[in-house]
Amino acid sequence: MGNVVIKPQYKEMNPFSCGLSLVRDEEFRYAYINAQNNTLFPFGLYAWCDNVFCCGFARVMRYNKQNEKKWGIINALGEVVLPMKYDNIWTLNENYIHSIKVAIDGKEHTIDASLLVKDNSLSGLVYIKTYIVEDFKKEFGLDKIEVKAVLKTGRLFFPFRTTYGEVALGNTEDIVVSIVANAQGKIFPLLHHGKDTGASSLKKSFCDIPNKEKVGRQEESFRWEDDEPWEDYADYSGWSREDLESGLADAFEGDYDEYKSR
Numbered sequence: 001m002g003n004v005v006i007k008p009q010y011k012e013m014n015p016f017s018c019g020l021s022l023v024r025d026e027e028f029r030y031a032y033i034n035a036q037n038n039t040l041f042p043f044g045l046y047a048w049c050d051n052v053f054c055c056g057f058a059r060v061m062r063y064n065k066q067n068e069k070k071w072g073i074i075n076a077l078g079e080v081v082l083p084m085k086y087d088n089i090w091t092l093n094e095n096y097i098h099s100i101k102v103a104i105d106g107k108e109h110t111i112d113a114s115l116l117v118k119d120n121s122l123s124g125l126v127y128i129k130t131y132i133v134e135d136f137k138k139e140f141g142l143d144k145i146e147v148k149a150v151l152k153t154g155r156l157f158f159p160f161r162t163t164y165g166e167v168a169l170g171n172t173e174d175i176v177v178s179i180v181a182n183a184q185g186k187i188f189p190l191l192h193h194g195k196d197t198g199a200s201s202l203k204k205s206f207c208d209i210p211n212k213e214k215v216g217r218q219e220e221s222f223r224w225e226d227d228e229p230w231e232d233y234a235d236y237s238g239w240s241r242e243d244l245e246s247g248l249a250d251a252f253e254g255d256y257d258e259y260k261s262r
Helices: 133-140 241-246 254-259
Strands: 021-024 030-033 057-063 069-075 079-088 099-102 107-111 126-132 156-160 163-168 175-181 187-193
Touching: 030 175, 057 126, 126 133, 126 254, 133 175
Parallel strands: 163 187
Antiparallel strands: 021 030, 057 069, 069 079, 099 107, 126 175, 156 163, 175 187
16 A cells, blocks of 8 residues: 555565565675564574575575584474585475475485475465354354364364364454465465454464373374264274273374284
């Protein structure tokens, strides 16, 4: 609308990507800022950074104590997902993101960046559409939105068709549902507070799980109810509930046939 949201203050500023812009201060030091002009990390932490993110990743470089260049990769939260130990990392390209070329100790290797991705990270968020809860249920033919917890970690989520939605709530006030895309380009529903609509990053919600140390191997797509037959869960076919809770199923990585053969 022509309003100044970030006043002129940088020696250099690049286009936003994944909700972040690479800028340089008066001393020509690098940092990324978000739309609220908050830095992702302190100026000068890295001696060089990619000017845009690619699939939620950016290369960064700094000098070690021996004044040698060491490269790594960060995500849109500023987290180092590939350690700062590489002699070189070739330019990131979305067409080759599953085969990033790197060099370390004089040898070249390739790395699959998909292994660095955390599913449904709440960073670099783009809001496609936001609904009040009743409108969301009506739009997608739902009777209710049932929030559940991952039994092993307590992270909250809600099942939705063939995927699951994320939860970023502190209380039960002002709740809306948005269809969002994150820094890795994944699209999913997000339950959050209306006041947070448009925020480029949010924190996932967790709850306390009683006796969660007794729970064995659990997947986010798996949950039992006391009145449902244990055998209905194909991923754990053959195992008893006691086997899972005791950790026996976990010891055999859920492979019941392997357990029987022993």
